[in-house]
Amino acid sequence: MISNKAKYALKAMTILARHHSKKMQANAIAEEGQIPYKFLEAILAELKNRGLVISKRGAFGGYVLGEEPEEITAGDILRVIDGPIAPLRCASVSGYQPCDDCEGEEICAIRNVMMDARIALSNVLDQKTLKDMAKFERGRKESIFDE
Amino acid sequence: MISNKAKYALKAMTILARHHSKKMQANAIAEEGQIPYKFLEAILAELKNRGLVISKRGAFGGYVLGEEPEEITAGDILRVIDGPIAPLRCASVSGYQPCDDCEGEEICAIRNVMMDARIALSNVLDQKTLKDMAKFERGRKESIFDE
DNA sequence: TTTAAATCCTAGTAATTCAATAGGAAATTG
DNA sequence: CAATTTCCTATTGAATTACTAGGATTTAAA
Ligand code: FES
Ligand code: FES
Numbered sequence: 001m002i003s004n005k006a007k008y009a010l011k012a013m014t015i016l017a018r019h020h021s022k023k024m025q026a027n028a029i030a031e032e033g034q035i036p037y038k039f040l041e042a043i044l045a046e047l048k049n050r051g052l053v054i055s056k057r058g059a060f061g062g063y064v065l066g067e068e069p070e071e072i073t074a075g076d077i078l079r080v081i082d083g084p085i086a087p088l089r090c091a092s093v094s095g096y097q098p099c100d101d102c103e104g105e106e107i108c109a110i111r112n113v114m115m116d117a118r119i120a121l122s123n124v125l126d127q128k129t130l131k132d133m134a135k136f137e138r139g140r141k142e143s144i145f146d147e
Numbered sequence: 148m149i150s151n152k153a154k155y156a157l158k159a160m161t162i163l164a165r166h167h168s169k170k171m172q173a174n175a176i177a178e179e180g181q182i183p184y185k186f187l188e189a190i191l192a193e194l195k196n197r198g199l200v201i202s203k204r205g206a207f208g209g210y211v212l213g214e215e216p217e218e219i220t221a222g223d224i225l226r227v228i229d230g231p232i233a234p235l236r237c238a239s240v241s242g243y244q245p246c247d248d249c250e251g252e253e254i255c256a257i258r259n260v261m262m263d264a265r266i267a268l269s270n271v272l273d274q275k276t277l278k279d280m281a282k283f284e285r286g287r288k289e290s291i292f293d294e
Numbered sequence: 295t296t297t298a299a300a301t302c303c304t305a306g307t308a309a310t311t312c313a314a315t316a317g318g319a320a321a322t323t324g
Numbered sequence: 325c326a327a328t329t330t331c332c333t334a335t336t337g338a339a340t341t342a343c344t345a346g347g348a349t350t351t352a353a354a
Contacts, residue, residue, distance in 0.1 A: 001229075001230070001235070002234045002235060003311090003312065004313065005313075007246075007257060010260075014257065026330075027329085033248070035248070036315085038314070039313070041331080044330090045331070045332085048331095055329095056321095056322080056329090057321045057330045057331070058320090059321090059322055059324075059326095059327060059328040060322080060323060060324090060328075060329080061321085061328080061330055062330085074260050082148075083148070084148070086148075088148070088154065099154075101180070101181040101182070102158075107283075109279075109281070109283040109284040110157045110161065110280070112283050113272070113275050113280065120268060123267065124267045125260070125264060128260050133257070133259075136256040136259050137255070150342085172301090173301075183342085183344085185343070185345080186342070188301075188302080189343085192301090192302070192303085195301095195302095202302085203300085203350095203351085204302075204350045204351060205299070205300055205301070206297095206298060206299040206350090206351055206352045206353070208300045208301055208351070208352090209300080210301090295354100296353105296354085297352100298351100298353085299350100299353100300350080300351080301350075301351095302347100302348075302349070302350090303346105303348075305345085306343105306344080306345080307344080308341100308342095308343090309343100310340080310341070310342095311341085312337100313337095313339095314338105316334085316335080317332105317333090318331100318332090318333090319330105319331080319332075320329100320330085320331070321328100321330075321331090322327100323326100323327085324325105324328105
């Protein structure tokens with residue numbers, strides 16, 4: 001289970017991807033994504049610190065993607081907000097940490113399963129780019145503005 | 148990320164699977180798996196309620212697997228302890244719940260990604276049985292008792 | 295029939311994480 | 325300067341996590 005925060009982050013990023021060229025304000029993102037404004041601000045701050053978005057302050061400021069939509073994956077975003085995607089730290093690449101209750105992790109059956117799980121999971125999450133996700137939701141864009 | 152509790156549950160179940168025929172006491176499981184005794188008791192209670200283990204009370208009591216090791220999967224155990232394995236409830240089969248902040252989930256890009264993630268994940272977790280896991284750790288059994 | 299050894303049951307607790315909110319400082323544009 | 329918008333600090337309430345305590349209940353052996 002990912003956190004609400006991570007879900008909002010994914011949502012915000014796909015919204016930014018849909019509005020690709022244009023800079024958007026937190027305000028507008030919050031409304032379009034049904035995300036609590038202040039919470040979104042905190043999320044955008046984290047994404048900014050990791051370079052996934054670029055911000056401009058002051059009047060007529062806003063946010064733009066930090067990289068091309070085809071270069072940012074769901075995995076990138078999830079790792080920034082929720083940390084490692086592996087089900088266990090001992091099976092993680094980005095957040096590896098040994099299990100102190102398992103001696104001999106090379107031979108640990110649980111770790112073995114979780115390594116497979118991590119691989120399967122990251123094969124999906126590191127393949128799906130914002131471009132893919134923005135495309136998926138196209139055709140819905142109108143219905144948002146219709147009502 | 149799965150909880151420590153879930154990890155302990157997986158550990159306890161693989162230990163039971165290794166000792167297949169024989170009944171084991173919580174005591175012995177706790178020691179072999181380096182699991183806090185009282186915590187393990189609570190875990191075994193949950194597993195028992197779902198039929199994954201069978202218990203016998205009183206002196207010389209203990210626990211046995213509730214089904215054959217090839218019939219119990221890592222996914223079964225994880226669902227009992229940590230709930231649904233899908234990254235989002237809206238992408239879950241066992242624990243489905245709609246997202247109230249996304250209208251039109253058929254067309255939601257985030258849900259789409261998480262459905263793929265859930266499928267990839269459950270393909271691994273629902274395939275790995277306790278038999279597989281016990282086999283993986285065989286050959287290590289001796290080294291535990293050697294030192 | 296007592297007693298020792300187990301599981302079972304109810305509760306509680308300390309620490310952490312989650313999901314936000316509040317309030318104002320700093321920057322930018324017109 | 326004034327309005328707008330991001331940025332920063334900090335706090336809060338609720339939930340979850342990771343356990344622990346203590347005793348009731350059951351069973352089998354002495
Ligand atoms: S080494 Fe991490 S679960 Fe065993
Ligand atoms: S429907 Fe669940 S994330 Fe959009």
